[in-house]
Amino acid sequence: MATKKSTTRSKARRQTSSTRSSPVEAKIATTSAEHRPSHLVLFRRPSEANLTLCERMGLKASNGVSSIRAGVSLMSHGRSGEAPSRMYSNLGLMVTDLDDNEADVYSNADEVEMVVRNELRSLPDPTVEIEETPAGNDTLIAYLHGMHDATAAALRFAGESSVGDAVMLSSVSALPPAALSNYPLGLIGMHEGYSRFTGANVTVAVLDTGIDLQHADFAGRVSANSNAVSFVPNESVQDGHGHGTHCAGTVAGPMQSAANRRYGVAPDVNILIGKVLSNAGRGHDDQIIDGIDWAATSGARVISLSLGSRRAAGEPASVLYERIASRLLASDNGALLIAAAGNGSARPHFIAPVENPAAARSIMAVAAVDRQGRVWNSSSAQRDAIGEVNVAAPGVLVFSSWAGGGYQSISGTSMATPHVAGVAALMLEQDPSLTPQALWQRLEQSASTAGEQTDVGYGIVQAP
């Protein structure tokens, strides 16, 4: 059986991403929807003068608490609704709420290296990425890299290594122009967005938060209570979140989208939409299994699950999902379940284990990589003998359809998973006789290596 435990791994791994040179990529990890400081102020060096500047700008000890731990000061402008500012004095870094004028003043101050806006760009694990810095700015890159390590160490010491106002900067490596211009489809072997297959006559199910039934890119392709069904009590299949529309778009977005940009891997696939997560992005196992059962009964040969729940290292994989996935995998008329590995890591300091249900042996677990093919900092990985990563796909700043008729570029292993589902559809069009197990093997065999096996499994899947 082509499960995680029975497959062999003989492919040579290519050089890991940390040895390449590239622009700076910054990620600000946050965990809740509460108001957050608007900016990061990076000082040229740790100095008392930094605090003096802050005081000149009106920052004072917050509510009588001036320090939450050694080297970390809590401050406030005293404005209503303002998020507290944190000065990491040993690091020369401040996370703070600024208006545009204040940001300008800080930017022009002699003590300040740069000011970075703390923007939310993705759900459910918001990230900010600075994709490019001026060429040759090695000093700044080195500074940010050192800042990253020092800040992460400080936050880890404070017990905030994976949550809160953590600042993570990825490794510095080369930026191939071709990858930039053709991301993400180019990274899965669809150069110029092209494959001679389109997923025709293949049925793929996306089980998520539903779909925007009015989205122009799905006009005439999805119909409520026909190929789009809700398993969430008291909610229609209409996507009130956006995540499901995004995932469906990655699998099946049209050749010619309303955005005048191709983003769907398998534009001619027969898409099934099962709403198993509520408009809040959450759903019970019972609903998800109902959706899997419906999808398999309706002829889906691939079922894409961009969902999960955290699992501690060593904690067993779900026997429930393993039973269901193994039954479908073993049946010639069954289906291949593909699931997101999870977004729990904060590399390089913390690697989260693959979540459930992806940790189940008979479910293909998908990691996320960025436009250079490097593992995404938040992508969960193999931490124990239970949850392996099997393959990887683009999952950082992926452009796709969104609820409300528009589009979003967001990040997550959720975004990587439908890329694999789409490639699976292309493979099934190429060879309709593939059993679920054979499809699993074909996907793994196609993959180009992209880093450590524990991070990306066989590597990035490649379209036929």
Place this chain on the structure above:
Amino acid sequence: MKIHVVLKDSAQAEIEEMSPESFTQYVQKMRLSNVNVDRVKRFGVLTGDIDDPKWIAALERDSDVEAVEVDRVKSAT
């Protein structure tokens, strides 16, 4: 409380041979209600409601049962 009882293959085979009356008695013995019958036949999983969590330990010791999992929430990733 909703739970999922993953049956051993042998138990699933026995269930498939049961009359509706016998199956009802079987489910009652498991102290489950609102069981999804189709799911039992397809996957060998008894999904249903249990009144008292204390019965879960007894279910886990049942010779027909491979595992019991309490229904959990998954989130978009």
